Amino acid sequence: MWDIKFTNKLIEEVVRGRHVELFRLLNAHDTIPNLRYDIERNHDLMKAVVGWSTGYAPADVSGSAFLMQRELQWFEVKKDESDPSSESLKFEETDNRSGKTYWEVFVEQRKGLLQEASQWMKNTSSSCSFVATLITTVAFAAAFTVPGGNNDNTGLPIFLKKTSFMVFVIADALALFSSITATLMFLAILTTRYAPNDFLRSLPRKMILGLTFLFLSLAFMLVAFGSALMIVLSERWKWIYIPITLLAAVPIVLFAILQLPLYVEMVESTYCPRLYRPVKIWK
Structure with missing residues (x-):
């Protein structure tokens, strides 16, 4: 044929x-x-x-x-x-x-392309590591300045038995750990040798992991902030959780619109590239 x-x-x-x-x-x-x-x-x-x-x-x-x-x-x-x-x-x-x-x-x-790719990786990692470091600082400080303060006699948080307080503590801890992990991933990118073969799997995987933990830390920080507001304001306004939830959803929707397509493309290109997947239109 x-x-x-x-x-x-x-x-x-x-x-x-x-x-x-x-x-x-x-x-x-x-x-x-x-x-x-x-x-x-x-x-x-x-x-x-x-x-x-x-x-x-x-x-x-x-x-x-x-x-x-x-x-x-x-x-x-x-x-x-x-x-x-x-x-x-x-x-x-x-x-x-x-x-x-x-x-x-x-x-x-491809020397020119390699230089541009290396510079893109460095700039992106530097910016993201700066954001991750800020989240780490805020999350660490929030762990010692809990909403409502501590009991003067026992030293325990006043709202320790409230469900929203436990949500705050867990979300703050997850934000701290996620931001630290993201920072380590971006530092690993910044300290690499940028060999041509690194752009096939090593660097893209580190970038994807770093961005994943950065996005998670941002999400956990939003949850921690929302739960802190609920602890402080729920006694006066029982319905306060409704506007807090709606406002917290705004960054998530913006991320889904602006960044999610690029993120999905990065994941697909690295872990399941179309070039390696044959397509049959007839049997």
Whole structure:
């Protein structure tokens, strides 16, 4: 059904143009039978993967760091687990007499992208670590200045037996632990060596974990603040929990609208990239 020359040219153009959906479709139906161990074809595909255009900016990738990750995924998807030679292919020299391997050419052509991705990671981690540190400071201080104060005789909190007080204590503790964990994740990013391979899994995973714990610490801080208001004001206004709940929902809704799509895209790109998932439109 498939002419070998046509198939070679098709898959080469798909890879060169970085057409993810077309690649998933071709990969799903194995439209290139008996070519997997074709050495000449493997070299042609590696050239297509290594090739780079500075103006390339796919619409489904956010930021230079995840563009670098996508490029590394294209480089990795060329490997075939059943063929050990596909792993060694990237360390073979190109045929342009430069004496450089495919991997060296791949990295050299993306030096600018690598610098932009590293700077993006540093700037994002610095900003997020600053926010996480602020939350840690507030949560730590709140643990020793509980709402209502302490009993002068026993030293125990006055509202210790109230349910809302226990909610405050638990939420404050979770906010403290989450913000500290987020700070450690961002510090791990700031102190990394920013090697090209780090952008494939290591750095994106650390960024996702850091953002996850940062978002959790913000949510727990909102719960702690809301419960503290309920402790102080519930005796006078029994209905105070209604406006508190509504106001606390505003940041959550804003996050869902503004940040959640990007966060989901980051998680999908790192843990379940579309490039590795073939798509079948017929059986």
